[in-house]
Amino acid sequence: MTIEEFVDSRGRALLRFATALTCDPHLAEDIVQEVLLRAQRRWSRIVSVGSPDGYLRKMVVNEYLSLRRRKSFGDLPAGPEVLAGLSPAVEDPDYGEREEMLSRIRALPPKQRAVLALRYYSGLTDAEIAEVLGSRPGTVRSHASRALAALRVDEFAGTPGGAR
Template sequence: MTFEGFVAEHGQSLLRLAFVLSGNRQLAEDLTQSALVDAYRHWSKVVAARSPEAYVRRMLINAHLSWRRRRWTSERPAELGDAAADEMRDPSDAVVERENLRTLLAGLAPRARTVLVLRYYLDLDDAAIAEAMGVTESAVRATASRALARLRGFAALSPVKETR
């Protein structure tokens, strides 16, 4: 398998994963590019791995978690005000629900968000998540449990928004 073939086959799925992890299209593109640059530099190791896709996915996850740890020293985008949010309102209930979920996920710690995304978006089991993140399976289960409890707490505190 060549690097170009790998990118053609798995590039979009890596980009989607990065978007779900980061919640930002531009950051997702940067994370994906960073992971693919690292994969290119170490292509012989990637190809020799049991699952090259899982290897590069782990590189992407590590890049995401590293970015989240360093974020306090980087630029931060300006928050949109309430007036801008009113202009961007979408009548579709599905879009509103998806956005509410993204907001709730953004309130979680990076490791908790990563565990939930890998479990529910990529449908990985605890062993695969533990391998991808470099932690134990029990740590994955504990993190997922705490993250879900926190999401339930967030959902209980936030008022239900009317879409009409």
Template sequence: MPRRGRVESAKVGPSGRVPLGIADGSDPFTEFTLEHRASLVRLAYVITGDAYLAEDLVQGTLIKAYRFWDRVSAADSPRAYVRQILVREHLSWRRRMSSREVVHPEPTILVPPLVTQLPDHSAREEAWHLLATLPPKQRTVLALRYFDDLSDEDIATTMGVSAVTVRTNASRGLATLRARLQQTKDYI
């Protein structure tokens, strides 16, 4: 793979070599990655419910985006294009794993620091726990709608489904969350 950027102006890393693609900051893919990686990781975390899976998902997404960078950079919104890759990679991975996956009755989920502003820690933990129990498509729709502030049409484009499917998944996901929240309150 060819190196990008100008090597002569690059900073040399601890190994004595110039990191690939980070020679002088003029590489558009590197600039894109530096600007959007954190938000992609946060979105991936909301969708997967697992910090390590989120990192893996973003890494795979960025690898795919790099391979097709000419197409990605020519899009109206490269961020939306990469977000679409991320969501589709996640749903594709879920389909592959569904035949092998063992579902645990009590999913454990770490809470990222900047995701929510619920008043206390227990309410935040409960919200994340309930969100983690939703089916992947419902969780993805709710994450894109409430975390990434996308419209139903943008979510439909990102997921490769119709806007009606988005609204259906959102409605079912919210209804499930309400019912489970009510069950939790009745239990207490």
């Protein structure tokens, strides 16, 4: 399989994964483009590993985590404020809830967000996620637990993570 064939058959899925990971379609496009450029240089080695899908998914996660570590990344605009000037709001009763949840997901630490994307979007097991992230399955479970706790809303207190 050539890289062109891979992009034709699996490129959209890789971009969807990157979008789920970053919560930002433009950043996802940048990450996937960078990953594919780097992958092209060593494509024969990637194919010889046997799972170009998994290898490139790991490259996407690593690129995302690397971006999050860079200081300049925090200066990039993200979220509803970027979209506010583009078009008038559409009446959608669930819009507020979705935006609130996306805001909470964006606020998660990078590894916690990566664990959730790999677990719930890509359907990987804890062991597979640990392999992608270079950590132990117990660490993956810990990241998932903390991320889910941060996303939970206590209906009575109305606060993220429940009343404390």
